[in-house]
Amino acid sequence: MYSFTAQQINELLNGELLGNTTIEITGVEEIRNASSTDLTFIGNKKYAKFWADSKASVAIISDTIVLEPGDNRAFVKVKNADLAMAKLLEAFKPPMPVFDTDIHPTAIIHTTAVIGKGVQIGAHCYVGKNVVLGDGVVLYHNVSVFDDTIIGPQTVAWSGTVIRERSQIGAQCIFHMNVSIGADGFGYCPSDDGSGLVKIPHIGNVVIGNAVEIGANSCIDRAKFNSTIIGDGCKIDNLVQIGHNSVMGRSCVMAGHSGLAGSVTLGDGVMIGGSASINDHITVESGATVGGGSGVLNNVKAGQTVLGYPATDAREMMKQWVALRRLVK
Template sequence: MPTLAEIARALSTEVKGDGSLSVDRAAEPAEAGPRDLAIALSPKWAESLPKGRAEAALLWDGADWQAMGLKGAITAPRGRLAMASLSAVLDPGHGMGEGIDETARLGEGVELGAGVGIGPFSVIGAGARLGEGVRIGAHVTIAAGAVIGAGTVIHPGVRVGPNVRLGARCILHPNAVIGADGFSFTTAEPTHQELSRETMGEGEPPVMADPSWHKIHSLGGVELGDDVDIGAGTAVDSGTIRATRIGDGAKIDNLCHIAHNVIVGRHCLFAAQTGIAGSTTIGDRTVIGGKGGVADNLTIGADVVLGGASIVLSNVPAGRVMLGYPAMPLARQVESYKALRRLPRILARLSGTGS
């Protein structure tokens, strides 16, 4: 395990005190033992240090580590960035090594780069190409002709469909599905839903001679850029004619859904249960909170922030911070919420029962 000095070098900072202290793991201050690195990146968290037995800690910049009774410390001006480096140092890894398990099945013409690892009971379709250092966990399915970029890690239970291209160093977490058919169907005649914009929901639903749904097949596949993270249970659907595209560096949490023909820009961040409806374009560096949703055929500009559980029903210009349902600019949504809370008092005054 690393020493405190080695961790400090990885964080591009200096160690304070005894740099030879060995660190087995990171721990919360109250639970930290003598070989743990207590994480106390604010004075509030440091209040719990006396409850534990930590001899070393990761602290905020300027913290008085000696007054806390520590033997050594590392300080960081930006705590979460320090946590990114620290967690990389202490992470034992995914445990997937080089080599092909004897229970794996490889189709005809599969191309494997140097150092590829394929886990138990995984199936690689004919003509698929796996780049150098790719790691495939157990019970993974890679469709025929799929392309997996160098250094990509695919965890157990993932399904990669046809016409899918993954960039380098992607991470697909368990049970993600990349390249399922898009949810795309049509009817022989216009439906009540199609006519609702014109009728505003008024009038009787049309009588349809053939109400059955006819499937529009997904021919476009999916393209993921480099360094894309896809969370557990997340689905990215194939495009109809062109590919559904996820840009370089995008990070998508668990249980999200990216529908057919969507384009997601570079370095976007989507929290759990985000849903993006078909044919919508999301600009670079957009952040969407948990349970956020975006309707179909919209354009969301770069650097937009969409608060948790917010639903976007119209185009959003670049740089906007949006909140609510329907989503509105943050300041307007807050004012609307304040006005809503005032309504009972206002109504009471108007009726003469309030003060």
């Protein structure tokens, strides 16, 4: 069990300690559910009202909030409570699952595969022909990596992940359960005789940069030709679909149930809300935000925020919603 004093927490976060407590902290909890041995967070003024009734002994608090800790209680005041929370949760993080042996005897590894130093491969994994696994790569049980794929150092793939042939994966990526990388894109055309649909081959691949995290059950389809590209530092939630030949810039964020159709281009730092969908061949420029549930049918300018279906400038869409409410009245 982890245990920290208020002073140790303050030193870890390089904050300002207000008040003090003799109670050692062994866990982290939401302010209304915390016990006396828990630490909690007050990053927004709306949560300050819950402090008086909370049982927590220590809280990380934003320096913009004026509040007294009380008897035998302490605040660690920081500039950014969200960043401080991330740092502290890292200190409380339980250890990763342990491998009894670095490479499980049931794993199938082709003789041409190149395995780096410190690689761990779990039970019933498959590593195909000419695959390269960089130093420190971890494949949990039941991961499949198909031929000619390259995976960079310290990348982790959780159980059920499938990485199709010719994929190129960067360093320090995280793929959660059942991620699909490099499946065929969704492409068909009517047959000449009208009897059905003809499948369009997808002969490209997927290229993923460094420090990319992809949530459970998300799918990145391979390109029809050339590459589907995910830039460095992108963070993709669960149940996200990224279509063939799409290109994401650096540090983009996509929330759950959102999706890119084929050949979408995202600039750097684009944020896409949950359940939003981007039509094919659309460009969303750097720094733009797409609100949750929106449907983007036209290009989005740099730094712009769009909402609605079809998506339009957020301020204009708000005016439309207000006008509609007035009509109802």
